[in-house]
């Protein structure tokens with residue numbers, strides 16, 4: 001039995017990822033900002049909602065398929081954009097892309113991915129979105145859009161919860177840099193993980209694939225990529241910029257990182273086709289509310305004018321059910337698939353999809369609900 005066959009839930013993958021990765025890399029994956037209050041609440045908030053099953057329903061067949069922005073998928077769990085994925089496993093984004101395609105789900109490629117828009121398109125023909133930021137140089141945005149169009153990306157997703165980087169103190173303490181530099185300070189940590197080190201030293205250099213392959217970007221000579229990226233993010237971005245991007249793209253467009261119902265309304269008013277309620281997995285502003293808690297008011301504000309996804313803290317099939325019953329159309333997961341990738345590469349992510357699918361199907365049957373579209377607030381019980 002391989003190590004990943006002994007993983008039966010996301011927490012098992014997390015424990016295995018912790019063993020396989022140098023501490024500074026695991027902490028970057030796992031950690032949150034400031035006191036990690038939001039990070040913790042993203043999980044604990046799901047526990048506040050109970051599930052109210054219906055009895056004696058024929059659950060002989062449960063259908064988990066659904067349609068998101070016109071794309072039919074086999075389960076309502078999508079892979080969220082995560083930067084620099086090859087740091088967690090040498091097979092990186094390519095493995096996650098292939099696994100998402102195999103599960104017939106959607107993969108969202110980060111702007112800060114370790115492979116380019118073109119390499120991701122070559123890795124899998126499955127449905128793909130591209131996550132974008134507002135760069136100071138608007139020509140970079142136009143170039144990314146043209147490359148996405150050419151490579152058949154179905155949707156763009158603008159992340160709005162990162163006008164500046166969140167304060168992740170574990171990374172500061174660990175001396176983490178991008179690319180990860182092997183210094184006297186980090187060497188002992190890395191040497192304890194020879195398999196990771198071997199791939200890091202012998203594999204392709206980890207870089208920001210979309211920037212390295214760009215004709216517009218001028219990367220700095222000192223190699224400090226994150227410093228360059230931080231300076232390129234435009235903190236003065238506003239709704240006019242988002243509206244400009246929606247117009248430039250002209251196709252399905254999601255805004256990611258919204259927790260405020262008024263912002264959700266603004267997003268729909270400027271033409272967003274989808275909203276991703278997210279606090280960036282507790283990695284940005286600490287004390288942002290957990291998405292599940294603000295979901296009902298955002299559903300009300302959006303009033304069916306856009307599709308709604310949520311991420312941050314989703315770890316169980318029952319979490320997916322709670323989100324969908326309260327009005328989300330689908331969920332996204334970030335760390336869960338990164339843990340699985342770090343634990344066992346592509347096979348790990350395949351196993352994670354299998355476990356989540358089985359969990360969701362079982363919980364739907366136990367709930368007495370056979371179709372995603374039948375989930376509704378009556379399945380949720382709020383204890384007095």
Ligand SMILES: Cc1cc2nc3c(=O)[nH]c(=O)nc-3n(C[C@H](O)[C@H](O)[C@H](O)COP(=O)(O)O)c2cc1C
Nearest residue numbers: 080081082083110159280281311312313333334335
């Ligand atoms: C290691 C890591 C890197 C991330 N990189 C990005 C990114 O490049 N762009 C982005 O919009 N969100 C990024 N996110 C946030 C995820 O898209 C997602 O919102 C978050 O992981 C969801 O929470 P969860 O990890 O609890 O599932 C990142 C998250 C993690 C854990």
